[in-house]
Amino acid sequence: MPLSHPRRSALSEQVIAALRTQITSGEWPVGSRIPTEPELVEQLGVARNTVREAVRALAHNGLLDIRQGSGTYVVATSELAGVMHRRFADADPRHIAELRSTLESGAAKLAAERRTEKDLKQLDALLVRREEAWESGDTEAFVAADATFHLAVVAASHNDVMTAMYADLGEVLRDWLREDVGEELTPETYMDHTRLLDAIRAGDAEAAAEEAASYPFQCRPGRFTSSSG
Numbered sequence: 001m002p003l004s005h006p007r008r009s010a011l012s013e014q015v016i017a018a019l020r021t022q023i024t025s026g027e028w029p030v031g032s033r034i035p036t037e038p039e040l041v042e043q044l045g046v047a048r049n050t051v052r053e054a055v056r057a058l059a060h061n062g063l064l065d066i067r068q069g070s071g072t073y074v075v076a077t078s079e080l081a082g083v084m085h086r087r088f089a090d091a092d093p094r095h096i097a098e099l100r101s102t103l104e105s106g107a108a109k110l111a112a113e114r115r116t117e118k119d120l121k122q123l124d125a126l127l128v129r130r131e132e133a134w135e136s137g138d139t140e141a142f143v144a145a146d147a148t149f150h151l152a153v154v155a156a157s158h159n160d161v162m163t164a165m166y167a168d169l170g171e172v173l174r175d176w177l178r179e180d181v182g183e184e185l186t187p188e189t190y191m192d193h194t195r196l197l198d199a200i201r202a203g204d205a206e207a208a209a210e211e212a213a214s215y216p217f218q219c220r221p222g223r224f225t226s227s228s229g
Helices: 008-024 037-044 048-060 079-088 093-114 117-136 139-155 160-168 170-181 194-202 205-217
Strands: 064-067 071-074
Touching: 008 037, 008 048, 037 048, 048 064, 079 160, 079 170, 093 139, 093 160, 093 170, 093 194, 093 205, 117 139, 117 194, 139 160, 139 170, 160 170, 194 205
Parallel strands: none
Antiparallel strands: 064 071
């Protein structure tokens, strides 16, 4: 539905808010290309310059990446996520692995204690999607499916602050996984997450925490000089 037409600055803010909602709601997931400028003009019923200004604002804030000749892509789900992605893009991979291990271990422990039947159904479905992505051999699809599964584990902790922080770190963690898995999916980098889900389902907090803590250090044997978990 076309937006209303108040003064220019307020209209620009409306367009920015509308585009941000598409991103934060998951309608435009991370990694996807957003509609073209003419398509957005038609959808929103505003001038091309207003759309361009809004897209540039969201790119400046780190949510979008404008790639000449290719289009505009979603790279983060919030301004904080964009900042974190830029801040930690060149971080030591081991430090990212340790951060992921710490966050996911604590979240998995809470998930085992607090998960609902709805959480379990979602985790079951996402685990199946993860396996299907692996079988397809599509690395990017697997990275996305794996990241979605882990975010759902964190969400099952029902700790909103932890879930928001993990989501804001999402692209940093996806970059880490993308690099660790490599260009091709191989048996050596496969990680079975069935035991993690089983522990959460059984309410075994310690087992869930132990499983989650070990994953970041199992992906590529020998990458780190020592292991944790």
